[in-house]
Amino acid sequence: MTVRVARRAMATRFECSLDGADEVRLCAAGEMLLDEVTRMHQTLSFFDPRSELYNLNRNAFKAPVQVSVELFEALSICRDVHEASSGAFNPVLTSGMQHIVMDPGSRAVQFEAEYVAIDLGGIGKGSALRAVSQLVDDHALLGTVLDSGLIHGGTSSVLALSGPFRIGIDNPHVPGQLLDTVQLTDEALAVSSVMSQAPYGHIVDPASGRPMEIDRIAVVVSTRADLADAWATALVVSPHVRPPMAHVSRWMVFDCVNTRDWKQIAPGHPNELS
Amino acid sequence: MLPDTRTNYLDRMSFTRRHFLKIGSLAGALAAGERIPTAAPWTPTEPRHDLDTVSCAVIGFGDWGREIAAALDRLEEARLTAIVDHFPIMLRRAQRAHPDAARHADYRAVLNDPGIQAVFIATPTHTHKQIVIHALEAGKHVYCEAPLAHTIDDSRAIARAARAAKGQIFQGGLLYRTEPQYRSVYGFIRSGAIGQPAMGRSQWHMKDSWRRVSASREREQELNWRLDADLSLGLFGEVGIQQIDTTAWMLGGRASSVTGFGAVMFWKDGRNVADTVQALISWPNDLTTMYDASLVSGFDAMYDLLFGSDATIILRDNKAWMFKEVDAPMLGWEVYARKDKFYKETGIALLANATKLDALGEDPTAEDPNAETPLYWALKAFMDNYNYGPFDPVVNFERAHEATVVAIKGAEAIRRNTRVDITDEDYAV
Numbered sequence: 001m002t003v004r005v006a007r008r009a010m011a012t013r014f015e016c017s018l019d020g021a022d023e024v025r026l027c028a029a030g031e032m033l034l035d036e037v038t039r040m041h042q043t044l045s046f047f048d049p050r051s052e053l054y055n056l057n058r059n060a061f062k063a064p065v066q067v068s069v070e071l072f073e074a075l076s077i078c079r080d081v082h083e084a085s086s087g088a089f090n091p092v093l094t095s096g097m098q099h100i101v102m103d104p105g106s107r108a109v110q111f112e113a114e115y116v117a118i119d120l121g122g123i124g125k126g127s128a129l130r131a132v133s134q135l136v137d138d139h140a141l142l143g144t145v146l147d148s149g150l151i152h153g154g155t156s157s158v159l160a161l162s163g164p165f166r167i168g169i170d171n172p173h174v175p176g177q178l179l180d181t182v183q184l185t186d187e188a189l190a191v192s193s194v195m196s197q198a199p200y201g202h203i204v205d206p207a208s209g210r211p212m213e214i215d216r217i218a219v220v221v222s223t224r225a226d227l228a229d230a231w232a233t234a235l236v237v238s239p240h241v242r243p244p245m246a247h248v249s250r251w252m253v254f255d256c257v258n259t260r261d262w263k264q265i266a267p268g269h270p271n272e273l274s
Numbered sequence: 275m276l277p278d279t280r281t282n283y284l285d286r287m288s289f290t291r292r293h294f295l296k297i298g299s300l301a302g303a304l305a306a307g308e309r310i311p312t313a314a315p316w317t318p319t320e321p322r323h324d325l326d327t328v329s330c331a332v333i334g335f336g337d338w339g340r341e342i343a344a345a346l347d348r349l350e351e352a353r354l355t356a357i358v359d360h361f362p363i364m365l366r367r368a369q370r371a372h373p374d375a376a377r378h379a380d381y382r383a384v385l386n387d388p389g390i391q392a393v394f395i396a397t398p399t400h401t402h403k404q405i406v407i408h409a410l411e412a413g414k415h416v417y418c419e420a421p422l423a424h425t426i427d428d429s430r431a432i433a434r435a436a437r438a439a440k441g442q443i444f445q446g447g448l449l450y451r452t453e454p455q456y457r458s459v460y461g462f463i464r465s466g467a468i469g470q471p472a473m474g475r476s477q478w479h480m481k482d483s484w485r486r487v488s489a490s491r492e493r494e495q496e497l498n499w500r501l502d503a504d505l506s507l508g509l510f511g512e513v514g515i516q517q518i519d520t521t522a523w524m525l526g527g528r529a530s531s532v533t534g535f536g537a538v539m540f541w542k543d544g545r546n547v548a549d550t551v552q553a554l555i556s557w558p559n560d561l562t563t564m565y566d567a568s569l570v571s572g573f574d575a576m577y578d579l580l581f582g583s584d585a586t587i588i589l590r591d592n593k594a595w596m597f598k599e600v601d602a603p604m605l606g607w608e609v610y611a612r613k614d615k616f617y618k619e620t621g622i623a624l625l626a627n628a629t630k631l632d633a634l635g636e637d638p639t640a641e642d643p644n645a646e647t648p649l650y651w652a653l654k655a656f657m658d659n660y661n662y663g664p665f666d667p668v669v670n671f672e673r674a675h676e677a678t679v680v681a682i683k684g685a686e687a688i689r690r691n692t693r694v695d696i697t698d699e700d701y702a703v
Binding site for chain 2: 027049070
């Protein structure tokens, strides 16, 4: 049987769709996983004044701030993807990551310039799903409580527990039509997109500092949900950057060529995701 | 022979100038109910001084133990030295979240460690007694989660052990008596701002099954102690104790009876602990307050309402508002106070330090970026007691025991769908 449990976090809806034999235990497992999502929201939220990230942004220019293991790991992923994408992925508002000093020994983070702030919107959902996958592993839930499951955040970040699952990538201009389908087994998928018709793009091109004004979709598959999320954001900005194989197993970028058709502009690895 | 921790604590009680000044400012802050000034909790700007850093161990790394550990990490005065849990998976989680803290499966390891001064006990309620008593015997300062125990006898045993442990801090895990916003509201109420108290209402709503899972069925049964009527005090006891204690504190007096109702309305999974409860609590001077809690509906989450002849005060999250009666006397400061509309009512925002915030040009009702959780303030009070005390904790063994008695009696009332009286003998330590 399949049990669905949902909760709002990170300004979107997270849902667990879990398969197994015991409905009661599946529901409890779903709540446990969503508790982890909530906890990550409380760590990574840019907007919530009670979050750890908010406190970091507020105080790290004044003095080094010691952060939790999870926040430090998220920042480390950001730094790694930022470097590997030549800056296409940039979580820092108003500047690059060169003003962020991180000490792995003490987990202290300091901003060397004023008016620097970090927004983890490009990796937040993926980080939450990464924490969920760690919880599933820690508690050995797969194969005991769960047979398989899909957890998604806002339908753009997906974690597959076991599988295979076939995930459809929507054509945003033609309701009901799919650009492609992706098969996932114990992997994460992230989709990032920009649409020129949107009143305000949510992805800013670090090179120009302006919202991107193009119709583009990037699809990334990785064993880690946080890396998938970060690279999907990076590839929307720079579609021809090649993610390291250690980060990403497959990816594809589509550009809209007219009002409804899409063309793949960046190779996957191999040339398709399915 | 006294363990080193107790001797060191007593030796530290000789006055220094810095000690005197800090006691003065702290006592003043507490008396005035002002928000105790604090630097942003995550900004250690200089190395911690060993003399003022309390070496701490958390016993029990479940949901609440993890919250305590995270809060201790944020406190400059605390050093999270060790984490105890007898379940290997929790120790693995502890290693990932707090890699610098030692990990133990047996709590005796931290009790035998003279380098650890304080222990924070967050194991299931019915397991507190043995650990608390052993910790006090080992000379540790103890923070014990509320309710203290699931039986009055066990709670009394804990309270007696705490009473006998002279020179050691014992603080119960009641959270709101040390929370700055609540302390500020306490001042309003005790000064008569609401007039004659007429009634109160508190609720706690969250849609959640309360059930836990594990790959191990045996471990799963242990994890689900809250769903076992023989071990659990249910929603009223495990959760409601916090808000019932707030009512007792704000209005003064001890509850004389609880009339309870409860049933499994939705989570029909074989549990025998109600997922929805309602209770009427009787207080001195014919005052009755209401409490309801549900795991079925999350509507409106948690709040406390105190109704009076001149005004009603609501406390929710870390904010409070006063809604005045039309014929209530004018309070001089309210002309300048921030007011917020709630449907047809207008609430005067009550904020600790509101005047100061206004003078700084900050919006008193905006989300406070330095806001901390009630748990943080409770643990800070513990640390302040260690460093600047000793003084009788705001939540001492007597208050913690009294709150536990009400929790136990209320849980009984709800199980039996009846009224249960609470006597002075029940409250006696």
